[in-house]
Amino acid sequence: MGTALIYDEEMTKYKLLWVDPACKIETPERLTVSYEALVRNALAERCISVPVREATNSEILLVHSEEYLEAVKKTPYMTLEDLKEFTLQYGDVYFHPNIYHCAKLAAGSALQLVDCVMTERVRNGMALVRPPGHHSQHSAANGFCVFNNVAIATRYAKQKYGVKRVLIVDWDIHHGQGVQYCFEDDPSVLYFSWHRYEHQTFWPQLRESDYDSVGKEKGAGFNINVPWNQVGMESSDYLSVFCHVLLPVAYEFCPDLVLVCAGFDSAIGDPEGKMCATPEIFAHLTHLLMNLAGGKLCVVLEGGYNLTSLAQSVCQTVQTLLGDPLPRLANLSGPCRSALESLQCVRSAHRQYWSCLKHAASLPPADISTKRIKLAEEEAKTEVGEEEKSTEEKVWPEPPKRFSPPVRCASVLPDDVTRPDGCKRLGADQDVNPLTASKLKDDDCDTLSRVITLVEKMEQNEICSGLALVCDVTVAMTQVVQHLTPDPVNRVLIVCVGNGKVPSHITRDGKTLVVQINSEETEDQNSKYYIPVFLKKGCSDTSGFMHAVFGLILPLGYEYDPNLVLLVRMPDSGVCDAVWQQLTGLLQSFAKGHTLVLMQENEKAFVGPTTSVLLGDPAPPLENRQAPNTEDLNVVERLRDRLQVNWNLLQTTSECTG
Numbered sequence: 139m140g141t142a143l144i145y146d147e148e149m150t151k152y153k154l155l156w157v158d159p160a161c162k163i164e165t166p167e168r169l170t171v172s173y174e175a176l177v178r179n180a181l182a183e184r185c186i187s188v189p190v191r192e193a194t195n196s197e198i199l200l201v202h203s204e205e206y207l208e209a210v211k212k213t214p215y216m217t218l219e220d221l222k223e224f225t226l227q228y229g230d231v232y233f234h235p236n237i238y239h240c241a242k243l244a245a246g247s248a249l250q251l252v253d254c255v256m257t258e259r260v261r262n263g264m265a266l267v268r269p270p271g272h273h274s275q276h277s278a279a280n281g282f283c284v285f286n287n288v289a290i291a292t293r294y295a296k297q298k299y300g301v302k303r304v305l306i307v308d309w310d311i312h313h314g315q316g317v318q319y320c321f322e323d324d325p326s327v328l329y330f331s332w333h334r335y336e337h338q339t340f341w342p343q344l345r346e347s348d349y350d351s352v353g354k355e356k357g358a359g360f361n362i363n364v365p366w367n368q369v370g371m372e373s374s375d376y377l378s379v380f381c382h383v384l385l386p387v388a389y390e391f392c393p394d395l396v397l398v399c400a401g402f403d404s405a406i407g408d409p410e411g412k413m414c415a416t417p418e419i420f421a422h423l424t425h426l427l428m429n430l431a432g433g434k435l436c437v438v439l440e441g442g443y444n445l446t447s448l449a450q451s452v453c454q455t456v457q458t459l460l461g462d463p464l465p466r467l468a469n470l471s472g473p474c475r476s477a478l479e480s481l482q483c484v485r486s487a488h489r490q491y492w493s494c495l496k497h498a499a500s501l502p503p504a505d506i507s508t509k510r511i512k513l514a515e516e517e518a519k520t521e522v523g524e525e526e527k528s529t530e531e532k533v534w535p536e537p538p539k540r541f542s543p544p545v546r547c548a549s550v551l552p553d554d555v556t557r558p559d560g561c562k563r564l565g566a567d568q569d570v571n572p573l574t575a576s577k578l579k580d581d582d583c584d585t586l587s588r589v590i591t592l593v594e595k596m597e598q599n600e601i602c603s604g605l606a607l608v609c610d611v612t613v614a615m616t617q618v619v620q621h622l623t624p625d626p627v628n629r630v631l632i633v634c635v636g637n638g639k640v641p642s643h644i645t646r647d648g649k650t651l652v653v654q655i656n657s658e659e660t661e662d663q664n665s666k667y668y669i670p671v672f673l674k675k676g677c678s679d680t681s682g683f684m685h686a687v688f689g690l691i692l693p694l695g696y697e698y699d700p701n702l703v704l705l706v707r708m709p710d711s712g713v714c715d716a717v718w719q720q721l722t723g724l725l726q727s728f729a730k731g732h733t734l735v736l737m738q739e740n741e742k743a744f745v746g747p748t749t750s751v752l753l754g755d756p757a758p759p760l761e762n763r764q765a766p767n768t769e770d771l772n773v774v775e776r777l778r779d780r781l782q783v784n785w786n787l788l789q790t791t792s793e794c795t796g
């Protein structure tokens with residue numbers, strides 16, 4: 139199944155007709171540069187082009203009042219003076235004779251996207267629209283928004299397709315208060331937003347944008363606000379929040395559909411956001427959401443005002459929706475102190491609602507509330523409208539080209555195992571490097587030499603990922619590592635699922651990082667590079683396992699930044715299919731998707747499900763949503779406490795930084 143792209147140049151046909159410094163950044167060029175970049179990078183042609191349509195009155199009334207709709211309906215016939223007059227009743231938005239038409243197209247585009255995803259005509263998709271939507275409210279336009287495109291799409295999906303749970307992820311740098319107001323008492327819609335806040339001094343300066351707005355009545359816990367109280371946030375800060383807040387909660391929520399309020403003003407270079415995360419981060423944010431809801435992901439454009447970073451970010455997002463390997467995120471520095479404060483605040487505010495956060499620190503940092511008051515007073519002192527001091531232009535490297543290796547997935551299988559279609563067999567006859575063959579001293583020599591050849595072809599980017607059935611995974615793992623470690627550039631992340639002894643020399647000199655999830659205590663080598671995660675209920679317990687994936691494996695993997703990932707299924711691991719597939723999918727965040735899966739010969743039943751995920755299909759959703767059991771939560775927390783001195787992305791509170 140493919141990726142939908144919804145765009146129509148009609149939505150470029152409105153603009154600001156008078157002087158208004160607050161609105162001048164919302165221009166038609168935002169849409170044209172985005173679409174043209176998709177065309178130029180040969181991404182648009184790989185998408186399924188879906189036509190726009192106007193949202194109908196009744197669809198708009200799913201969110202907005204009749205009075206508001208009737209009022210907006212009159213704008214096409216207004217004079218310039220009337221339009222200015224009409225605009226004054228709202229904040230930071232402008233009207234134009236054609237904006238009503240474009241606003242119906244923007245909302246209708248989101249509905250078209252929901253239709254083709256829910257009818258499985260496509261797997262996922264992106265709608266390039268303007269005007270944006272997430273600030274508009276029941277009876278008000280606001281923040282360049284006229285109709286709330288994503289809120290309407292959410293109500294539409296529930297009404298037309300009976301979708302029970304919708305996750306809305308708002309990565310725009312502004313708080314989508316319009317969406318929050320819509321669903322704050324609705325437990326069937328989980329709204330997550332991060333936003334520049336600076337202790338309520340940044341637009342729209344709402345008290346209800348802070349982390350303690352968790353939702354109301356039945357909706358308590360289903361509204362998650364992550365305020366950024368400083369500018370300059372980087373990829374590490376965004377990833378920390380995904381790993382330690384959004385993903386654990388999203389998996390516990392188990393949505394049937396995921397919608398993204400995709401604003402790219404959270405990228406480096408944006409005049410509104412003033413953040414420092416590079417466009418590649420959106421490839422990862424998109425990928426991390428793609429294994430939820432069976433891959434049903436609808437991305438709808440919101441903000442983004444730096445035409446260069448906007449176009450690059452849109453391309454990163456669409457290329458990931460298309461299933462291409464991700465770029466590596468170089469030198470992640472770990473979350474800054476302010477981000478850790480926000481992280482701690484959000485986790486403490488939501489610990490009572492989500493079992494995955496049950497063990498989060500119970501209190502926000504001591505001085506957080508006084509900071510808001512102090513800063514607000516300071517802000518009041520500086521005269522209004524003071525020009526931004528730092529006007530230096532941000533520069534960043536062009537994101538690297540992401541191309542798919544000729545072979546997406548290759549397998550080394552015993553002759554009696556049928557090769558899944560789409561997966562290339564690495565035959566014995568295959569040009570096996572005679573040198574490696576001679577080095578392998580094992581009765582399984584033939585298979586192992588083919589595994590080594592597979593690894594060599596991954597290093598040469600001829601093959602993206604691989605799967606091998608071997609007679610002894612520990613031997614195979616050791617051979618692969620021995621083959622790789624001499625090369626100083628190599629760093630291998632090894633994720634072992636299940637019991638069994640991992641040879642200790644394997645973690646020598648930091649060339650490999652081993653994380654082993656097992657159900658029996660192994661003597662703790664207490665090495666920075668060997669991390670045993672002992673789950674009392676073993677790998678069969680979905681919640682505990684996924685908790686270790688989000689709380690440990692993902693942060694460690696991002697910080698370690700390997701160039702190869704070895705996923706080893708130890709004998710009798712007991713891990714269930716769906717969890718195994720989720721892990722396989724999530725590990726493709728690293729090493730540009732170079733994942734080698736090693737399994738015992740008798741596990742041939744898992745060859746199909748594993749290869750489908752290696753080929754880019756979404757992992758099936760994890761049905762059960764019971765709580766991780768307490769001991770397992772404790773294990774992960776204790777490990778995190780011990781390891782976070784060495785691994786910054788494991789941090790979740792600001793107290794820990796010295």
Ligand SMILES: CC(O)(O)NCCCCNCCCN
Nearest residue numbers: 160230270281312341440441
């Ligand atoms: C879609 C969106 O979230 O990007 N809209 C952002 C609106 C920003 C308004 N800024 C007013 C500045 C006043 N000094």
Ligand SMILES: [Zn+2]
Nearest residue numbers: 310312401441
């Ligand atoms: Zn925005």
